[in-house]
Amino acid sequence: MLQVETWDYDNRRIHLSLDTVSAGVDFAAAYLEERAYREASGEDVRGKRPMMRGNGREPKGGGRFTPQFVTFLEGARPVPYNASHTLTLLTEPIADDGSVSGTGIIDRSTLSPGVEVNVEIGYQQVEIITVPIGSGLTAEQANQLALILPMAKQLGLVSGISALHSVTGIVVSDGDGSTIITDNNDGTYTVAPANQ
Structure with missing residues (x-):
């Protein structure tokens, strides 16, 4: 299943495919699509910065891994398919400047009038607990x-x-x-x- 319909490097926008309307978007798969697209395109994208970086899946031991997430680089944003639907995010998206993540990263500004896209989270929401007390807990x-x-x-x-x-x-x-x-x-x- 394709995640991305078109890549707009000039405007830093990733236009999602029709498949994402019913199946949701897996940004980890979209990241792999971008890598393949850039490799196949050669001169067409030379000098243009990638729009995503894949992260996560770090081993935690015992066959366990950290969750995957994708970082959107230098203002890049995903644009939903131009039809009314609910878009489910299957992998956590995060902006590289820390300004937005999750549902806030989706750019709906170029959708046709009357098109409504709701965005919901379908990935596990996990965050780190920070303990600011020095060397450890008593x-x-x-x-x-x-x-x-x-x-x-x-x-x-x-x-x-x-x-x-x-x-x-x-x-x-x-x-x-x-x-x-x-x-x-x-x-x-x-x-x-x-x-x-």
Whole structure:
């Protein structure tokens, strides 16, 4: 299944194929398509910078790997097929400047009037927990963290944990905003919007 219909290097746009309307878009496959296209095109794309870089699939041991993601380079953006549909992203897309990722990277500005494309995430949303406390956790801190994280999952707030403010407070992003969960050290937790 082809992911890309046309490559517009001058405008840094990747126009997705009709196949993506029903099957979603796998940006890892699109990255491989770009590599093959550039190799086959030779002089046609010489001097033009690639629009994507594939990342991920780093070994974690035991036959496990990190998730794949694709970085869009130097302002490159994917454009959905020009028909109303819901586009499912099967691989996480990220801009190389960190300005956008996920559904925000899709450029709908050149679609015909009346064409509506909704974008949904079909990949696993995984983020890294950052622990800014130096050389590592104490046993007590590790125990506190072990209590907080399952509680956040039970509340249904976790789509990705973006930062650990302290061992007793975490920020949970649900896509519509952030929530701070604090361990009150008495067996209870406080849950509040992060902007308060």
